[in-house]
Amino acid sequence: MWLGWIALAILCLQTAFGNDQGAEFQSLNMDRVSPERWGLPASDKYSPIVEISENNFVSKVMECDDVWIVIFHRNGVMKKWKDVAKNFGGAVWVGSVDIELHLGLAEKVGISVAEITEKSNMAVVFPLRNGKKYIAMEDGLLKSSGVPSQAMLLASEYIPDKTTDLTFAEDQMQKFNDWVVKGYYYEQPSKFPVICLIDEKQTPLHVRVAAYYLASHFNFGVVKKRDVAAMRTFFKQVPEPQVYPTFLVLLGKEPSAEEMKNEMFQMRFNVMPFIDKKYGDPNLLTSLVNFLFVANSDYRKNLPGRDPAEPAEISKMDEIRNKLKQRFDKAMKSTPRQPRKHEL
The missing domain is CATH 3.40.30.10 (Glutaredoxin)
Structure with a gap:
């Protein structure tokens, strides 16, 4: 199992996966995606x-x-x-x-x-x-x-708050490294690291709910607005956020065989950003869930640490989809009104 130190470098998604693959990836175009694509209500x-x-x-x-x-x-x-x-x-x-x-x-x-x-x-x-x-x-x-x-x-x-606070202070980078590596290699199924950039003192309600329901496939880290500048000193290609909250899915890229041969053991990242025109209002749970389903659909097969024999229902997040659909149906489906006593 590869467990080298993580290199905090950002690679362009389009370059990293190539134009041929990019044509198949929903995250690499500006077409709007509806949650209904995943069998979830808009x-x-x-x-x-x-x-x-x-x-x-x-x-x-x-x-x-x-x-x-x-x-x-x-x-x-x-x-x-x-x-x-x-x-x-x-x-x-x-x-x-x-x-x-x-x-x-x-x-x-x-x-x-x-x-x-x-x-x-x-x-x-x-x-x-x-x-x-x-x-x-x-x-x-x-x-x-x-x-x-x-x-x-x-x-x-x-x-329950299942998120991890990340500051990107130099003396806290081991914490970031351990957070990413644990999700990739020590938890099954392997998990995507998701960075949530917020301008509030507390983690927004919909982020806490997403972290609770999607915990089997995603680890959520929270970076407060005051720490975004420190984060960008490591992730230099991530632009200054124009709105908060916003989200980044980190897509780990393990060193190639040639790099390993040359003793280059660092992991690099591609970053999938949240785009509101594509996924919806970043303040809504439905939009965040939509974004994460796209990330899983496009990049799960390339996720470091993922078991190649992972069952299809896990790869497609069927259990998460079913739970989200069931909670919607229970709350939103109408209940037939019972007649009152004077109507009997």
Whole structure:
């Protein structure tokens, strides 16, 4: 197994893979790619807010393994909540409950009717995994907030952060080296290193969710804006980001037999950049997942450390695709309304 030191050099994707191969690679053109190519719903298929009732509360929220933010309102969800919900894009699910119709549901989760007016909404955040939801509700430990940004922070805290902080300080380069080598050679299946460039103190919610669901095939490293300049001293061909967040998939290139013969043991990189005109809004989970499926489709067969006998279902990320599709179906598919007592 090759385990030489990594050379921080960037090679041009087009040059590295050649024009003949490039014609087959989706990442080497500017044609827009839809998540539907991978059997996943496009971003416009997501409803920002799902109507929750006493009929579907258990099936959609409590029996769902994802985080839910459920907004309790009186005669309508306020605009500030709607604006925030649009930005989630399926990273977490947002539901709404009209307490005029479902007072019992509000009481069940510990919401006081007095807290809800036409000028104030209250959101309850339900944790990851259905078992924890039931425990939190039974023990009165569900968290709530009347402020959208605070509800988003509460939701983020429920999602395990599987990312690695990278600074590219000279005394931290061994950490970067170990992070890349571990994913390539010590984990099965082998993983792509993904660098997420962010301008926030905390890892964005959709990045945390992507790192959680795609952990079997990708390792996510986070570089904060203040450290981008240090990163670019090593990756000189990576331009200054114009928008944040943005993403880079590192495509390792092992030394050739000739280079090994000449005792040149360093790994070099090609870099696949995120392009919003091609993959979508970088603030949405659907766009990030779309980008990573393209990377896997184009470059998995060249991934260092990859088992040549890797089953096709692993190479194509079938399990990830199925989980993402199932979570969408569970949250977005409508539940037939049960008739109320006076309608029977």
